Amino acid sequence: MTIRKLSIFGLAALLLLGACATKPPAAPEPEPVAIAPVEPAPAPKAPEISKEELDALHGRVLALRKEAFGLGLKDLMAAEYSVAETRYVAGKTALDADDRPTARTELGAAEPLFADLVAKGAVKVAGMRKADASAARDRAMKEDAGNLSADSLAVADALLAAGNTALAAGDAKAAIAAYTNAATAFDAVEKRSTVVTVRNRVDELLFGPMDSGNYELAGRKFAAVDTLLATDPDAAGDSAAEALLRYRLVLAKGWELVAGGKRDDAQRYKTDSEGIKAQVAVKGAYAEAKAVWDTAAAAYASGNHEAAAALFEQARSLFMTVYEEAAAKRSAAQEAIAAAAAKNQESETIAMQGDVTIEASAASGKE
CATH class of the missing domain: 1.20.1270 (Substrate Binding Domain Of Dnak; Chain:A; Domain 2)
Structure with missing residues (x-):
């Protein structure tokens, strides 16, 4: 019984070993998987440029350009003005053609160029206007304004001082305005002093009654000079010129x-x-x-x-x-x-x- 069991077990082991030694059949090849083509991601859209944005930009550039031109920078700083102007023209052309990206690029470049031009140019112009005012003061002094028009001279000097204060504070635009007014005021003071000289001569010669109409008008215009000088130097200068004309007419009539x-x-x-x-x-x-x-x-x-x-x-x-x-x-x-x-x-x-x-x-x- 024992020997029989051993034989059976041996036979089973041999069969098992034979089975393990047999090669299994090859597995079938898998079907190739079709790969769908990858579509490139769409480029991000440029942000929309509104007409309102471009109009606002153009308005700012145009204002700066006008200011630069008004200061005379087209001639005074010709090279810098030309660079800014070239960018502006390109931007304006693109704006008219509704080429918004180009318009924004060019106008955006022109804006700081004109802004820098105005900032630097205003300082130069302020210096020039100061020189003009000083020269006008010298002319007034040659007409003996210190004696003949002392109060009016003080008013013009105050305008000159205001220009100096503004320039020292870095406000070139305010300095330009003050110096311009000062120069005009000094011109009026010069004329006023000449008027006093001519009027005194007329009175010395007793010519007033010989042309009473012009003599009276000259007196009214002369009085207006001092009234207007501080607030409206241009009008004061006009009044001084008119007074001078009228007194000279009286003098001429008298001599005739x-x-x-x-x-x-x-x-x-x-x-x-x-x-x-x-x-x-x-x-x-x-x-x-x-x-x-x-x-x-x-x-x-x-x-x-x-x-x-x-x-x-x-x-x-x-x-x-x-x-x-x-x-x-x-x-x-x-x-x-x-x-x-x-x-x-x-x-x-x-x-x-x-x-x-x-x-x-x-x-x-x-x-």
């Missing part, structure tokens, strides 16, 4: 009338001199007086009445001397003629008396 009167006086002596043949009796003196007369007449005809007045006065004096000298010669000649005539009469009387005596003697002898 005075010269006319002196011409008439000289004419009377000239006529009287010629009436007694002074051009023959005192030929040299007459020629001198006539030359001055001719010069005076030419000055009067050209409108230089002040010079004509002095020349006619000189001619009057010369013709008066000519007349007196000619009259003296005439009187002497007349006296000589009278004396000669008297002498001739005396000779005739003596001769007649002699004849009578002779005749009487002859008659006596006959008796």
Whole structure:
């Protein structure tokens, strides 16, 4: 029983070993898996550029561009202006064509360029305006503004000081405005000082009544200068110019009338001199007086009445001397003629008396 079991177990083991040694059949090849093509991810869309955004950008650039042009930077800083202008033109062209990306790029580049141009240019312009104001002040001082227009000069000086303060604070635009006003104010002060000089001359010569309308208008315009100077230097300058014009018209009218009167006086002596043949009796003196007369007449005809007045006065004096000298010669000649005539009469009387005596003697002898 035991041997039989062992045999059975041995046979089973052999069968098992044989089974393990047998190669299993190959597994079938798997079906290839089709791979779907991978689509590339869509590019992210550029953010939408609105028309409103571009219009606002263009408005800012345009304002800066206008400011730069107004400051004169197209000429003063030509190279920098040209660079900014090129970007602006490109942006504006793109904007008109509705090429929004290009418009934003170009206008966006132009904005800081113009902003920087204005910032730097304003400082330069402020310096130039300050120089203008200083030069205007010098001109006013040459017209003796310190004495003739002291209060007005102080007003203009205050505007100049305001410009200096603004420039020191870095506000170039405010400095430009203040310096511009100061220069205009100093010009008005210069004119005002000239007005005072001309008005004083008119009053000294008593010419006011000779052209009362212009004299009164000049006074009103002159008073307006001081009223307007601090708040509206341009208007103050206009008033000063008008006052100066009117006072000069009064002065011119006065000299015209005075010269006319002196011409008439000289004419009377000239006529009287010629009436007694002074051009023959005192030929040299007459020629001198006539030359001055001719010069005076030419000055009067050209409108230089002040010079004509002095020349006619000189001619009057010369013709008066000519007349007196000619009259003296005439009187002497007349006296000589009278004396000669008297002498001739005396000779005739003596001769007649002699004849009578002779005749009487002859008659006596006959008796």
